[in-house]
Amino acid sequence: MSASVPRLEIKDLRRSYGGRAVVDGVSLQIMPGQVTCLLGPSGCGKSTTLRMIAGVEMQDSGTIHVDGNLICDTVFRVPPERREIGLMFQDFALFPHLSVADNVAFGLKGTKAEKRVRVEELLKRVDLLRFIDGYPHQLSGGEQQRVALARALAPKPRIMLMDEPFSGLDNRLRDGIRDETLSILKEEDTAVLLVTHEPDEAMRMADEIALMRDGVIVQQGAPYNVYTRPFDRAAVAFFSDANVVEAVVQGALAQTAFGRFLAPGVADGTAVQIVFRPQHVRIDFDRAGRGPNPTAKEGTPARAVVSRARFMGSESLVEFVMDHDGSTLRATVPNVFLPQPGAVMWLTIPRDRCFVFPMT
Numbered sequence: 618m619s620a621s622v623p624r625l626e627i628k629d630l631r632r633s634y635g636g637r638a639v640v641d642g643v644s645l646q647i648m649p650g651q652v653t654c655l656l657g658p659s660g661c662g663k664s665t666t667l668r669m670i671a672g673v674e675m676q677d678s679g680t681i682h683v684d685g686n687l688i689c690d691t692v693f694r695v696p697p698e699r700r701e702i703g704l705m706f707q708d709f710a711l712f713p714h715l716s717v718a719d720n721v722a723f724g725l726k727g728t729k730a731e732k733r734v735r736v737e738e739l740l741k742r743v744d745l746l747r748f749i750d751g752y753p754h755q756l757s758g759g760e761q762q763r764v765a766l767a768r769a770l771a772p773k774p775r776i777m778l779m780d781e782p783f784s785g786l787d788n789r790l791r792d793g794i795r796d797e798t799l800s801i802l803k804e805e806d807t808a809v810l811l812v813t814h815e816p817d818e819a820m821r822m823a824d825e826i827a828l829m830r831d832g833v834i835v836q837q838g839a840p841y842n843v844y845t846r847p848f849d850r851a852a853v854a855f856f857s858d859a860n861v862v863e864a865v866v867q868g869a870l871a872q873t874a875f876g877r878f879l880a881p882g883v884a885d886g887t888a889v890q891i892v893f894r895p896q897h898v899r900i901d902f903d904r905a906g907r908g909p910n911p912t913a914k915e916g917t918p919a920r921a922v923v924s925r926a927r928f929m930g931s932e933s934l935v936e937f938v939m940d941h942d943g944s945t946l947r948a949t950v951p952n953v954f955l956p957q958p959g960a961v962m963w964l965t966i967p968r969d970r971c972f973v974f975p976m977t
């Protein structure tokens with residue numbers, strides 16, 4: 618198989634329920650060994666997309682190809698069990714009455730001896746060989762999850778579809794299992810489509826993030842690009858808290874209390890939102906009623922009064938009330954920074970860390 622043929626390619630998938638388009642023209646390509654995360658809020662159509670790829674749901678239109686071969690359009694349909702697609706869902710439910718070995722062997726074909734070889738290989742891989750003759754109820758949640766992974770991988774699927782597979786695990790366990798799962802899937806050269814509504818999970822696991830909203834993919838790219846070049850205000854806010862300053866453009870510039878912001882190509886009179894993350898707000902102490910001098914890179918400092926400061930563990934969150942309009946602005950600072958409420962500070966917004974979006 619040529620390296621340039623996607624392992625999974627979906628084109629213009631659509632599905633409506635009761636006249637409402639739930640998946641509204643979704644296209645994606647995933648290469649072998651690549652992890653793509655379908656990331657979006659609850660109800661945006663992620664699971665429906667996954668179910669159509671798995672073959673348990675029929676699309677209204679659009680095509681699905683695996684390694685260049687059509688597996689489903691509106692007339693032709695390879696049944697789910699012949700798609701060579703592995704599934705891992707949150708409620709992964711091992712069969713309680715089957716041993717760990719029989720759970721892993723469940724979807725395998727071949728002789729008893731051949732199955733045993735593959736089961737042992739996989740249990741070794743997920744570091745659970747010692748439980749081969751045990752039963753699911755004897756395992757912790759994390760161990761059960763690893764058995765589920767072994768079971769899903771056993772038939773050597775070309776594609777793995779995962780729907781919030783780690784959300785049932787507690788935080789400490791989750792990071793380890795996520796990383797372990799990822800390295801096994803990469804070793805097996807499986808193409809992975811992972812559905813999640815958690816940006817942290819997507820950032821941690823994905824080679825590529827497809828940001829989904831209201832049935833469509835609004836932005837797609839490497840995690841760094843999606844995070845640093847968000848498509849719109851909602852895309853910023855999906856990954857982190859976001860501050861917003863509103864202004865009106867004149868001569869391709871938006872004038873604010875923080876100085877002017879470039880708004881190239883935006884027509885005069887257009888209202889814009891200047892959006893920036895709390896970690897990018899620069900805070901300076903008041904010095905005899907003044908802040909730092911304005912610069913081209915950071916603009917003009919604006920005077921603010923601390924209303925609240927909280928220690929969050931690895932960072933501190935400070936809320937300010939802005940002098941010029943009484944609006945609230947949030948800043949996060951690494952480690953411990955807990956100024957007293959009422960303290961006067963000056964805030965600047967680095968121009969390379971903010972996004973200017975015309976209001977729609």
Ligand SMILES: Nc1ncnc2c1ncn2[C@@H]1O[C@H](COP(=O)(O)OP(=O)(O)OP(=O)(O)O)[C@@H](O)[C@H]1O
Pocket residue numbers: 634639657658659660661662663664665666814
């Ligand atoms: N069989 C169905 N019949 C009618 N509506 C459905 C059906 N399946 C899903 N929907 C609706 O389609 C929309 C998208 O559902 P879907 O499960 O794909 O969303 P999601 O993005 O995976 O959300 P979540 O993260 O909450 O699982 C929802 O509004 C849901 O109620």
